[in-house]
Amino acid sequence: MTRILFFILFIVAVALGLAWLADRPGTVTIEWLGYQIQASAFVASIAVVALVAFVILAFAVLRYVWTRPAAMAAYVKEKRRQQGHEALSRGLLAIGVGDRALAQRYAGIAGRNLPREPLTALLKAQAAQLKGDKAAARRAFEKMLDQPETQLLGVRGLFLEAQRSNDVDAARTLAEEAVHRDPKLAWGVNALFDIQARAGDWDGALNTLAIARQNGHVQTDIANRRRAVLLTAEAREAEAFNPDKALTLANEALRLAPSLVPAAELAGRIFASKGEARAASRQITRTWKLSPHPDLAVAYAFAKPGLSPRDRLKRVEYLAGLTPNDLEGAIAVANAAVEAHEWQVARDALAPYVEDRPSARICTLMARIEGGDGDKGREREWLGRAVRAPRDRAWIADGYVSDRWLPVSPVSAPSMPSSGRPRPTPSAAATRRCSRSIWSHRATRAPWSPSPRPEPEPESAAPPVVVDVTPVVTEARVDKPALKESATPKAEVKETAPSKDTAALKDEALPRDASAMAPKPAPSIFVPTRPPDDPGVSQPDPDESPTSLERLRAAQIR
Structure with a gap:
């Protein structure tokens, strides 16, 4: 609309100009090279306008012809x-x-x-x-x-x-190059951190973690957790040749993550080895209140060397009283009571947990209690229940189950921070895939087994990746066919000829390999059954009572 208005105004202006020029007659004379051209002012104006238009048109044509090759290109x-x-x-x-x-x-x-x-x-x-x-x-x-x-x-x-x-050296060099060129790239920082932690380069991993935190690649709480785990791993390596450095690193890890069980257990053992029982007890107690764990109970019981089993029982009872509603306290008291041959104390400690599907540890403890109290029938009953009992808590990451804490998972996975206590899952088959591989602080032992089985090596096709992982508690039942392989132990029958009842008893006798009595995990997850790490002090003497499992097997073999 605006353009039309301007066009109309332009036409009116031109018309008025031409009318004004026509109303004022005059003559324009041009003399050039002996020629004389004479015309009215109106005609001369029209001629000038036409000449200008011709020049402009000619210039446009020449320009078009001149620019055609470049335009085609x-x-x-x-x-x-x-x-x-x-x-x-x-x-x-x-x-x-x-x-x-x-x-x-x-x-x-x-x-x-x-x-x-x-x-x-x-x-x-x-x-x-x-x-x-x-x-x-x-x-x-x-x-x-x-x-x-x-x-x-x-x-x-x-x-x-x-x-x-699987060229680890080249991958590490390229990751370092990426971090050097642009530390704001998350993939380079995370990849270098994973490779360094996987290789056990704890100092390098700590430096890379600092770069990641500085550039906002990891949240503050997650970074503190990972740093605590790395410090604990470094402390465990330094414990043998430099206990003072290991203690400093463990204390720093506990400052960042007070609930980290391996750091507290390590610090407690080092304090105990130096004769500082009070400092060891104080450190273990602080972490026990946040995350009860069997390793802490063992370290606390042996923090003071030279104590009798009854004195150790009193120490464990005090520790368990700090968390009265936690299962680990009851199990710790029961273990200490069994070592002290206080059968009733052990039975009372486990009484609240034996009614509703007790775990394998509780069942085996009850078997030791009943055997120590002289009731072999009840002992066999509890051993049979241990076969069908749910699995105990364990360190779990990426579907891999271990009876001891590891700083790096043998399986690879993406990163996710730890969230604290383990959470139960419906079954071992339903265990969700945890992310990343620096294992978290809270779990319990794998199911007890009389004879340890070898631990298979992880697949080399999936190298570990380092980060913090939440442990998961899994529960699983042993298949019914497995019950036929591990029935109750047979009693001694003094008869010259086996009767039908005796033959049936032999069919259901305890197998030669007592490891069949251990709870069997789901096929997809392996549960190692190795003994726990040495807490730093001498372990209690094995049960030498006539009702122990070893004597029972020896009697059956004879």
């Missing part, structure tokens, strides 16, 4: 650019759907039309990866290192190729 270049971008889009879609041939075709088209485009190099590398040509993929990523805008992309591609080839 620009048109061809733009057409190729459009074809290249279309090939990039279609090639990336082909890689997304896994069409190897189509990805190779579009990668070639993009390479011809957009040879300097960073996405072209990426498309070629991914097409080579999809084809399985590792050498071509590496060459494509190495070419990216020559251009400043694609250097980090090439470093990341080569890092992923090194990981796929």
Whole structure:
């Protein structure tokens, strides 16, 4: 509307100008080269306007003719650019759907039309990866290192190729290069942290963790937790040759994570070895209130050397009284009472937990109590229940179950912070995959077994990745067919000829291998049954009572 108004005003102005010029007649005379041209002012004005329009038109025509070659070249270049971008889009879609041939075709088209485009190099590398040509993929990523805008992309591609080839040294070098170039990239910092912790380079992992925290790659609480775990791992290595350094590291870890059981247990053992029983007890008690654990109970019981089993029982009873509603306190009291041959005290400690599906540890403890009290029938009954009992709490990460704490999981997984206490799951088959591999602070022993079984090595195809993981409590039942292999032990029958009842008793007799009495985990998860770590003091003497399991087996064999 505005343009129309201006056009109308322009036409009116021109008309008024021409009318004004026509109303004022005059003559314009031009003499040039012996010629004389005479015209009215109106005609002369029209001639000047026409001449100017002709000059402008001629200049436009000449300019159009002059610029045609460059315009054609620009048109061809733009057409190729459009074809290249279309090939990039279609090639990336082909890689997304896994069409190897189509990805190779579009990668070639993009390479011809957009040879300097960073996405072209990426498309070629991914097409080579999809084809399985590792050498071509590496060459494509190495070419990216020559251009400043694609250097980090090439470093990341080569890092992923090194990981796929299990080349740890190359992967670590590339991760260090990525952190050096740009520490704000989360993948480089996290990858370097994982590799360093997996290799046991605790100092390097601590430095990388500081970089991650400085650049906001990890939250403060998670960073403190991971630092505490790394300090504990370093303290465990330094304990043998430098106990003072190990104690300093363990105390620093407990300052960052007061509920970290391995750090408290380590600090307690070192204090006890130095004769500082009060400091050891104080350190263990502080962590026990936050996270009761069997290792803490053992370390607390033996913090004062030279105590009798009854004195150790009193110490454990005091420790358990700090957390009266926790199962670990009752089990710790029962263990100490069994060592002191206080059978009634042990029975009373476990009484609140024997009614509703007691775990394997409770069942075996009850068997020792009944056997020590002379009731062999009840002992066999509890041993039979131990076979069918739910599994006890254990250190779990990435589906791997261990009876002792490890700073790094033997299985790889993505990162997730620890959330504290373990949570039960419906069954071992339903155990969710925990993330990352620095194990958390709260769990209990794996199920008890009379004879330890060898621990299988983890698969080498999935290297561990370091970070904090929440332990998970799993419960599982032994299949019914397994009950046939581990029945109650047979009694001695003094008869010259076996009767039908005796034959049936022999069919259900205790197997030669007492390890069949141990709870069997689900097929997908292995539960190691090795003894716990040495708490730093002498262990109690084994049960030498006539009702112990070893004497019972010896009597049956005879």
